[in-house]
Amino acid sequence: MKFTVVGAGAMGLRYGLLLQDAGNEVDFVDGWEKNVETMHEQGGVYVSRDHENKHLVPLNVYYPEGYTGDPDCYVFFLKQMQLADMLERCAHFFKPNQYAFTCMNGMGHVEKLLKYFKPEKVVAGTALVATVLNGAGDVDFIGKRGAGSMKLANYTEKTDEFTHKLVEQLKKAQFNPELTTNFRGTLMVKVVFNSVVNTLCTMFEMTMGEYADYEGADEMSRQLIDEAYDVCERDGVQMITTRQEELDSVNYVSKVANPLHYPSMYQDMHNYRPTEVDYINGYLVKLGQKHGYNAKTHAFLTHEVHLAERGKQRELKRLQAAKEATAVKA
Structure with missing residues (x-):
């Protein structure tokens, strides 16, 4: 082909x-x-x-x-x-x-x-x-x-x-x-996965394995998964996995498959690029709003990532200013 x-x-x-x-x-x-x-x-x-x-x-x-x-x-x-x-x-x-x-x-x-x-x-x-x-x-x-x-x-x-x-x-x-x-049910399962692992690993600057190793990780994951599934159910999406299967997937990928991996959102944040949080957690928030449902944990995380992006942009400006000052001295 x-x-x-x-x-x-x-x-x-x-x-x-x-x-x-x-x-x-x-x-x-x-x-x-x-x-x-x-x-x-x-x-x-x-x-x-x-x-x-x-x-x-x-x-x-x-x-x-x-x-x-x-x-x-x-x-x-x-x-x-x-x-x-x-x-x-x-x-x-x-x-x-x-x-x-x-x-x-x-x-x-x-x-x-x-x-x-x-x-x-x-x-x-x-x-x-x-x-x-x-x-x-x-x-x-x-x-x-x-x-x-x-x-x-x-x-x-x-x-x-x-x-x-x-x-x-x-x-x-x-x-x-x-x-x-099952088109939407297939795609939304990954959105939910990313809304947990990508966002939390980015905010706390850790690998997937480090996140999953935290004793409270299951509770944090389940809160985000439950909110996301509540949103999807209200929008008529038939998910291809249950809530428990989604949690099991987060744990397997984080602990066994890719424990040393930094998710793509972290890579973007670390390299001073805009993240896709509006298309992941933010998407779930907007979808919930269509049905009068407040996905408040996802909303909080979306704001938190945007605040972190601002902080990284300030850091980048300081680094650029320091580099320019060094060049002038040279």
């Missing part, structure tokens, strides 16, 4: 490179100039696994304005707040027969994709796969090969021949995919 990965960040690189390794033809499209130019200069991307065996892997990467490929399927991995602009930049090469597949964090991306792709051509899912972008042209796959899992569903909840072919390629790439016919 032919894939074009839009967004050559941590997850885009992992999915694209492993699909390429499984025998597929894969291109990458990215808008971050430093990333694209670094990979052009290197002749590919440096790949590590668990901080070891760093090696160069060749790939084809393009800016959206110069891309002319014709894939069977686009794989979208961007931050929620970046997607609309990137879709506009890429629109000139989209064709009616092509599929869009995504496992982006949060909610809000599907509606944007539907502006460019037919409903029957949209496949979305969730990925419990840990990856870190160390910098431009440098990615670290966390966990042994075959670690992690994912779920996916057709937007129409009707599977077709292409979707089954996609699942087969994801199996070959060892992503351990599970195809469901």
